[in-house]
Amino acid sequence: MLQIVNRKDRFILLKKNLASFWGIYRRNTMGIAGLVILVCFALMALIGPYFVTYTSAAEGIEKVLQPPSAEHWLGTDDLGRDVFAGVVIGSRISLVVGLAATVISMVIGAVIGIVSGYYGKTLDALLMRLTDIFLVIPWLPLMLVMAALLGPSLGNIILVIGITGWAGTARIIRSQTLSIKERPYVERARAIGSGDLHIMLHHILPNVFPLIFANTILVAAVAILSETTLSFLGMGDPTSISWGMMLHFAFEMGAVAFGAWWWLIPPGICVVLVVLGFTFIGYALDEVLNPKLRRR
Amino acid sequence: MTALVDVDQLEVHFTARAGLLRSMFGRETPVVRAVDGVSFTLGKGEILCLAGESGSGKTTTGKAILRLVEPTAGKVYYAGEDVRAYNRSKLRSFRQEAQIIFQDPYESLNPRQTVFNIVAEPLEVNNLCHSLAEKEERVARALIDAGLHNPQELFLRYPHELSGGQRQRLAIAGSLVLDPKFIVADEPVSMLDLSIRAGILKLMVDLRDQKGISYLFITHDLSLAWLVSDRIAIMYLGKIVELGSADTVIKDPLHPYTRALVSVIPAPRRKVITRQSLLKGETPDPVNVPPGCRFHPRCPVALPRCREEVPPYREVRPGHFAACHLING
Amino acid sequence: MALLEVNDLTTYYKLKEGTVKACEGVSLHVDKGEALGLVGESASGKTTVALSLMKLIPENASIIGGSIKLDGKELVTATEEEMQKIRWKEISIIFQGAMNALNPVHTVGDQIAEVLKIHEKLTDKEARQRTRDLFEKVEIDPDRVREYPHEFSGGMRQRAMIAMAIACNPKLVIGDEPTTALDVMVQAQVLQLLHHLRQEIDMGLILITHDLSVVGETCDKVAVMYAGRIVELGPTETVFTRPAHPYTRALLAAFPDIEGERTMASSIPGNPPNLLYPPPGCRFHERCSEVIPVCREEQPPTITINDQHYASCHLLSRRVKS
């Protein structure tokens, strides 16, 4: 959108768009709930780690595997570490991994979707076969195999989740691009002499953007779940504590049989809440951006 | 009147979609003969109407002239130059002079662009304006020319904030900003309510009178064709079957198909029971074009030879062309 | 005796933004075997009238007041079970856009046979035979009963919809833009078919359309709707030759007539009002060329011009008074 008259007008427009979007969005209870949850967790991840300490207890055995108390709100783990502190610190890794992987997925998905849909023909056929393969291959085994081969590190986990999660998005973006490509305004753009890149940037992208946005939210939910699962299955980086990593240690150390629910439940609830938050927002966006659903 | 656009035996064939394996095994893919040998000329400042039912190839003809669809065969001359031989830069300057207006004003405007962006985009794409002030002025002038007054107020609006009539005017403004000499108007009013149609048509005719813009006006509605155009060409299954001045084609049609079409022109004061020549069936699929005269299966007066011989397209009377075996020259 | 008598029918839609007054104080009647054309531009409330008559309005809409009497039986207060028996047996509807109005996973024949099985309690075999007869009646090859909707052309789908609508010989058929989106030639064929069928089985017809010419060709009476209200109602001949309401006059003037002068038709300035916030007084006053002050404040009364011809306009009531 390069052609806006001047900066002031651009600001007016942005305000106008946001206001009309917010006007519809705020009536959606689910969407607001999701937003509140995510804002809370974002704050927790941003500033929380500066207020807690997550170290092994010095005093020894009596501080180990303690149920919740005034001193340790969520009890302690097998090394006497405060579970609440672990949850707070883990939020940062979980969110960062989830979001970074989402960005990778969305960039790959959007680019492949738009290019494939716009150019069509052989390129489309090739890209869509590739997408089919990524859609069909069971993603957890693939991720596990890749993570096992690449070795456990944060970067690898992000990469693995990112490059296995784009296919669904590419499919959706492609079909939307196909439909937008046929709209007369794209033909009009060609008729006034626009090139392919101009059309993709100024006509296709702005019109698939809402879809990309809504999809990003849903992919983020899946990415966070994937991180948790991979870490739980021992493919995470043991030096950086995430919720999944906490659950991995808890499970491996027999917290289930010991009945140490305070060690197993809080990280899980955090994952559920964050994923729910994203899902709620995703659903709300779908309703806001898709007028056909709004009628209901 | 000198010819601005000269179309000579234009053909556009589409191949139906073929799968990878299908093409590998070399099976024949069905060919859609959307436009199959169309010739006409359009004079400077003339309004020529291409009329016909859906599937007649009228829209494809319009798009092929602008090379929005690549012709399969035939020639298109614009101001004496071969449009099909244009290179990239020539095509660019051609597209500044030759514009298209689409049927659906709801679909032909990008919903995420503002009024200003829509009208300024052609200037931007073609690098025609260097200062903002100049751009603003040209956009405003185009909007006023298209009958949208106080343009500054509209600049930051989105298409969905305008009414149907306003949108179509906006689409016209988006063409006018480049000072076009030739506009293909593809059913420009068929999506609009009757009460606002006339305003758009009047605008288009006024622009011709003031700026000398030539139009190829594509419509399925013969009464509209008759109202706005100088000459009318009737298309059926990818071919022109009759072409002549608006009054003669409507008041004294030669081809049986034209006669049938004229007899069903919607008019409030006509009764359906009085209709004599209501055609049977529907226009066949352009994949299976009948041999001989392609109208013969539905023609009420077909002769045996119509089934085999393609009728020649010839000038029956001065300026009045038709393709039918039954017409004696 | 009137087959259908509608009095003061009022239907509103509830949206988050407010109430859409889609249909207000609509009164009309159709005699046995008579055809009434209901004409209006987009969003004038004509489809709402059709759905109200069938009591098929969406969940967010409700009939606020008025009465609908079919053969003397009140429909507004009828229960859903009663309506299920009345629908299609006595009053049926042809929807616009037949592609979406037919279920894509069933054959066209099955969908017609279903009606016969429900209402006439026919067996499979009987229903299949009747379906073939109906196909013949609407001029489709009976062997195509086994095809799916997507295998039909637009015109054939609309014919199939007509066959479905007349399957139980209803007393009244509502056609909601049955010919929109069809080519002129096919449109004329479908209209002619409707006309013949109507004479054959003596059914009443309400033809809803935005196209005046469609009405002129097929209807005995015409009702002109503007912004949720009927502004003029009368015999087609009279309304078209001596229109009483300025809106009707303007609409007729906007129609190019190839038998008249080749002069540019005229348009009506402005746009139809948003029915969320209809203007006070006469709803047409903002676009009317003959507006007088009272139009902006008071809703015009319905004036009887002569037997069978009514219009709602302040100018007329003045003329009547003076």
Next chain:
Amino acid sequence: MKMRGFILNKLGQTVLIIFVVLVINFFLFRIMPGNPVRILIRNPKISAEALQRVTEQFGLDQSKFVQFGYYLRDLCLGDLGHSFVYRRPVLDVIMEKLPPTLLLTGTATVLSIILGILLGVIFAWKRGSKLDVAGLSLSLVLYSMPSFWVGILMVMLFAVYWKIFPLFGMSVPGTSFASIWGRLADLLKHMFLPTVTFTLILIGEYVLIMRNSLLEVMSEDYMLTAKAKGVSGRNLLRRHALPNAMLPMVTLIAMNLGFIVGGAIQVETVFSWPGLGRLMYTALMGRDYPLLQGIFLFVTVCVVGANFCADLLYRYLDPRVKT
């Protein structure tokens, strides 16, 4: 396109996908950072003799293409390599672990599909009611839970806290049963928790999609036609809405097959269910690469094959794609 052409086309695509999977599978394990011998040596349990065997088996001294050729040849002969941990052919190990997995995933898949469709229909039919809101919220929560965590909760609640069901495994080790019925009862007891867990994991999405798809269908014009025709209640649903609403479900069920595999890994790990999923986890933990590779290949080919079947089913259900 005719049916035969369609099947051929789909079959071609499926074969292509399987081939690409083979290539990925082969190269993933060979062109990872560092040389392949290193990766293999990272396994602490490997003995010198095993290393020798591995190097020979993979033909690591030869070119990649020759290696790929060997690999394909071995695959055709049913040779998926030799497990480090089990010291047996990979295929044998997989086949041994397959029945428990099929039993568990099969039961859970069928249950979740049936229940998911049923509940989705009920919620859509009663949309806006308290039941719908409650069901919808529960489905969303289930959909948001990590699968293994659902399992952990179930174990803690029913096996640790209430001690109703056994903690793990498929049978109590070392016991012998008097009759086949006793054996069956024991199996059912062990199977109950994992099956319920698995069903819960899968059901959320099925309910949501079924409900949405049915709601979408119910707003279509042909539903209004059906209603106007006097089609009532159950018939409206059964004859007109469901056949259309089932189409996205078939697609989803096919797409979800990969997800089911992922679920099996997690559920079997948590419950120590002696199936393929658990096997994959042990292979991962023990860095048993040949086994890992074998399982991945086996599972992927199964999922791709199942997808092929789903495509055929879809075509059968939707008349629009038949001609």
